[in-house]
Amino acid sequence: MILRGNAHKYGDNINTDEIIPARFLNTIDPKILGQHCMTGLDEEFPNKVKAGDILVAGKNFGCGSSREHAPISILGAGVGAVIARSFARIFFRNCVNIGLPILECPEGVDKIKTGDKLELDVEAGIIKNLSSNESYKTTPLPAFMQKIIASGGLLNYVIAKQGNSIGHNEKGENLCLRRNSLSY
Amino acid sequence: MTITEKILAAHADKTEVTPGEFIEAKVDLALGNDITAPIAIDAFEKLGPKEVFDRKRLVLVPDHYAPNKDIPSAEQCNILRKFARKQQLEYYFEVGRMGVEHALLPEQGLTLPGDLIIGADSHTCTYGALGAFSTGVGSTDLAAVMYSGHLWFKVPESLKFNCHGSLPKYSTGKDIILYIIGQIGVEGARYMAMEFAGEAISQLPIDDRLSICNMAIEAGGKNGIIAPDEKTEEYVAGQAKRPYKIYKSDPDAEYLKVFDYDMSTLKPMVACPHLPSNVKPADQLGDIAIDQVVIGSCTNGSITDLRLAAQVIKGRKVHPRLRLIVIPATQAIYKQALREGLLETFLDAEASISTPTCGPCLGGHMGILAEGERCLATTNRNFVGRMGHLKSEVYLCNPAVAAASAVAGHIVDPGGL
Numbered sequence: 278m279i280l281r282g283n284a285h286k287y288g289d290n291i292n293t294d295e296i297i298p299a300r301f302l303n304t305i306d307p308k309i310l311g312q313h314c315m316t317g318l319d320e321e322f323p324n325k326v327k328a329g330d331i332l333v334a335g336k337n338f339g340c341g342s343s344r345e346h347a348p349i350s351i352l353g354a355g356v357g358a359v360i361a362r363s364f365a366r367i368f369f370r371n372c373v374n375i376g377l378p379i380l381e382c383p384e385g386v387d388k389i390k391t392g393d394k395l396e397l398d399v400e401a402g403i404i405k406n407l408s409s410n411e412s413y414k415t416t417p418l419p420a421f422m423q424k425i426i427a428s429g430g431l432l433n434y435v436i437a438k439q440g441n442s443i444g445h446n447e448k449g450e451n452l453c454l455r456r457n458s459l460s461y
Numbered sequence: 462m463t464i465t466e467k468i469l470a471a472h473a474d475k476t477e478v479t480p481g482e483f484i485e486a487k488v489d490l491a492l493g494n495d496i497t498a499p500i501a502i503d504a505f506e507k508l509g510p511k512e513v514f515d516r517k518r519l520v521l522v523p524d525h526y527a528p529n530k531d532i533p534s535a536e537q538c539n540i541l542r543k544f545a546r547k548q549q550l551e552y553y554f555e556v557g558r559m560g561v562e563h564a565l566l567p568e569q570g571l572t573l574p575g576d577l578i579i580g581a582d583s584h585t586c587t588y589g590a591l592g593a594f595s596t597g598v599g600s601t602d603l604a605a606v607m608y609s610g611h612l613w614f615k616v617p618e619s620l621k622f623n624c625h626g627s628l629p630k631y632s633t634g635k636d637i638i639l640y641i642i643g644q645i646g647v648e649g650a651r652y653m654a655m656e657f658a659g660e661a662i663s664q665l666p667i668d669d670r671l672s673i674c675n676m677a678i679e680a681g682g683k684n685g686i687i688a689p690d691e692k693t694e695e696y697v698a699g700q701a702k703r704p705y706k707i708y709k710s711d712p713d714a715e716y717l718k719v720f721d722y723d724m725s726t727l728k729p730m731v732a733c734p735h736l737p738s739n740v741k742p743a744d745q746l747g748d749i750a751i752d753q754v755v756i757g758s759c760t761n762g763s764i765t766d767l768r769l770a771a772q773v774i775k776g777r778k779v780h781p782r783l784r785l786i787v788i789p790a791t792q793a794i795y796k797q798a799l800r801e802g803l804l805e806t807f808l809d810a811e812a813s814i815s816t817p818t819c820g821p822c823l824g825g826h827m828g829i830l831a832e833g834e835r836c837l838a839t840t841n842r843n844f845v846g847r848m849g850h851l852k853s854e855v856y857l858c859n860p861a862v863a864a865a866s867a868v869a870g871h872i873v874d875p876g877g878l
Contacts, residue, residue: 295844303533304537341844344497374605436508
């Protein structure tokens with residue numbers, strides 16, 4: 278998967294209350310959640326972000342509550358991927374499970390500035406900074422996580438393990454990745 | 462092996478596990494609430510008609526925005542209600558029978574020593590206080606467990622916190638955990654197990670131990686855990702819904718790091734905005750005026766907490782410039798507080814008493830802050846905007862500090878009231 282977009286950079290310990298404040302948790306609609314993405318920290322973010330843009334943050338991104346609405350709101354806002362120095366545990370699981378690409382890359386976080394144009398090769402784990410002509414290598418995901426991603430997300434992995442067929446809708450979309458729920 | 466490693470190994474049908482290893486383990490109990498379960502139910506139902514893995518091991522609690530705060534919240538609670546009926550879930554707790562989930566489940570005898578528990582709520586780590594491995598996950602993880610009864614885990618490294626000495630008067634389990642988070646920071650235990658031990662822990666009632674493990678997540682921990690003792694067995698004996706098993710760490714168990722703290726001089730602590738690690742002793746804060754005090758939540762809404770707050774506030778009045786909101790965490794706690802006259806004490810002090818709910822803790826309802834307002838709360842998070850306006854502030858403390866400060870009008874150490 279190759280992704281291209283502009284960087285929006287934030288600091289350390291961004292929590293899920295900042296990513297999606299609790300007052301917006303009375304819906305599971307990705308588009309509505311996307312309209313409030315990051316507004317606990319930056320009320321202008323939903324207006325600034327363009328489809329495919331990349332969120333860049335410091336250490337422990339996504340700490341706090343387990344709300345899956347946080348990564349769903351990031352997808353709903355049109356963000357293509359998140360790069361951070363490190364991720365909080367539950368947020369990390371949630372991203373793998375719903376299909377939001379996440380990359381751990383301390384070097385990239387140090388060097389990328391807001392507005393930089395980035396090109397990400399998610400599978401290879403390479404970030405190209407087109408604005409500064411730099412390239413950064415990311416920390417590879419553990420093999421077990423790669424197996425879940427290759428299966429098409431956690432639910433597909435679980436279904437396949439029980440010997441059942443993988444869940445797709447009539448359009449052939451993988452129903453088990455919430456990323457795809459944005460298209461219908 | 463540590464207690465965490467032993468429980469994980471037993472649930473993965475292994476004799477041994479090591480930190481960093483990925484395992485797939487059987488889940489004894491899974492939990493969802495009115496915010497997280499709708500996403501899990503949506504995912505589960507997309508997979509076609511199917512029964513959940515075990516109708517006695519999936520628990521649904523509408524507690525965050527219940528009693529329904531608005532129409533969208535009412536719709537979300539309805540998703541839980543309809544699903545619970547359709548799947549004939551044994552443990553769906555309706556308003557009037559429910560409580561804040563992490564106070565309710567131990568009280569109902571659903572979370573037991575030796576269990577492997579997951580919940581789509583980050584404070585699921587609470588149940589480690591009874592000697593269970595218990596951790597928060599997301600909604601899709603919950604859907605996978607609803608489908609299969611199993612989930613993958615990475616075996617965490619363990620940190621051990623030896624808490625020596627006896628706590629002074631007015632210092633509680635909350636102060637122990639605030640102090641520890643202040644020492645190691647909000648990511649000091651990221652991905653790790655936090656094991657608490659020592660005489661300060663063994664002297665504590667179960668309610669205080671639940672408060673400690675509840676906030677393991679605020680240090681980034683995967684789980685908090687305390688080895689069961691006589692108090693644990695006494696607590697679960699009368700109410701356990703299933704057989705259970707006691708695990709303890711081996712004397713030669715390996716820890717990434719061992720911390721030793723003297724708790725005999727620990728003062729009541731306060732976490733200042735906007736991180737739970739920004740901790741100072743209450744008596745060193747200076748004159749910080751407050752607009753609202755909240756006593757409740759999954760961290761500090763127990764009968765032990767209400768007794769402590771009532772003891773401090775008895776015969777006194779809430780300061781005229783602020784409001785005190787008391788939220789017993791479950792119906793049983795509410796009733797017990799009524800029986801003991803605690804509610805009357807709070808009413809005489811001119812406090813407001815709410816039905817059990819998470820309510821203001823996460824900025825849901827029942828006490829939202831306006832711009833520039835400041836709240837002192839016995840809850841667990843003081844992030845920017847957590848309880849309302851982005852320009853409001855939350856300070857965290859124990860119930861004695863909360864009650865004393867409600868009387869004083871600013872944050873005080875209860876010893877100095």
